[in-house]
Amino acid sequence: MERQRLDKWLWHARVVRARSAAAALVESGHVRINGAREKSPGHAIKAGDVVTIALDRGVRVLKVVGFTERRGDAASVTGLYADLSVPRD
Template sequence: MERQRLDKWLWHARIVRARSTAAALVESGHVRVNGVREKSPGHGIKTGDVVTIALDRSVRVLKVIGFAERRGDAASVTGLYADLEVPRE
């Protein structure tokens, strides 16, 4: 798989609990792909893209390193992204 819908990837990566929530997050402008605000849940992302997500009280910066066919358990998401956030001291 070369590309995947942004909302589907967010759901598979367990960033949100429901795909509809992922779509709403994107449509409301809380997601950037490679620094550009994305408003289309169907936007195709590819390996190497950097996805920035503004959640409740935090911002997550994730580099896409893979895709999944299905949503798995929490242990299965380790191959989907690399967390680029700098640890705070």
């Protein structure tokens, strides 16, 4: 798999608890792909893209490393992204 829908990837990466929540997050303008605001949950992302997500508790910057067909447990998401976020003190 070379590409995946943004909302599906956010859900698989366990950024949100439900795919509908991922779609709402994107539609509300809280997600950027490579620095550009994205408002389409169906936008296709590819490996190497940098996804910036503004959440209630802060900002997460994730580099897309891989994809999966199904949502797995919390330990399985480590292969989906590299966390580029700056640690908070």
